[in-house]
Amino acid sequence: MLTIDRATHDAIIAHARRDHPDEACGVVAGPAGSDRPARHVPMLNAAMSPTFYEFDSGDLLRLYREMDDNDEDPVVIYHSHTATEAYPSRTDVNLAGEPGAHYVLVSTRDGAHESGPVDFRSYRIVDGEVTEEEVRVVDRYDDEAPITQQKAEH
Known part of the structure; x- marks a missing residue:
């Protein structure tokens, strides 16, 4: 299950809407080993395409160096x-190189790029096998305070 805070969830959706009609892409880093999305890093789709995304290689290298320096992992891609x-395309599956990451896809089709609910889904992709997982959106990660949760809209 992917547990993600509402602010990051909403920022991912806003990025997808802002970049429409091109695909948006990015990473959410988190403390190494925590599986907790913490730092949203919207990236540039170097392909600038409505059907394909590609991280800029220089930006991606800088991000991975930053994550190494901060002892972070790519929790969400x-x-x-x-x-x-x-749902992951065959190309998405072939490019999935982080077996520990949650692969989130947001669909902005059918007017969702303007308003209303979007399809926000998460997958684990390991050795070419795609497994959908539940998404739990929380107001905050404070383990000691009550958490308001809501299943992401599909």
Whole structure:
């Protein structure tokens, strides 16, 4: 299960809407070993395409160096689909190189890029096998305070 704070969840959706009709992409880093998304890093889709995303290699190298320096992992790797459902394409599966990451897809099709609910789904992709997982959106990660939770809209 992916547990993600509402602010990061909403920022990912806003990024997908802002970049539409091109696919948006980015990473959410978190403390190494924590599986907790903490630092949202929207990236540039170097392909600038409505059907494909590609991280700029220089930006990606800088991000991985930053994460190493901060003792962080890529907890979430996300991108949007602008005309199809939020399900990994064959290309997405082939490019999935972080077996510990949650792969989030946001669909901005059918007017979702303007308003209303979006399809926000998360997957684990390991050795070419795709497994969908539940998404739990929380107001905050404070383990000692009550948490308001809501299952992400599909």
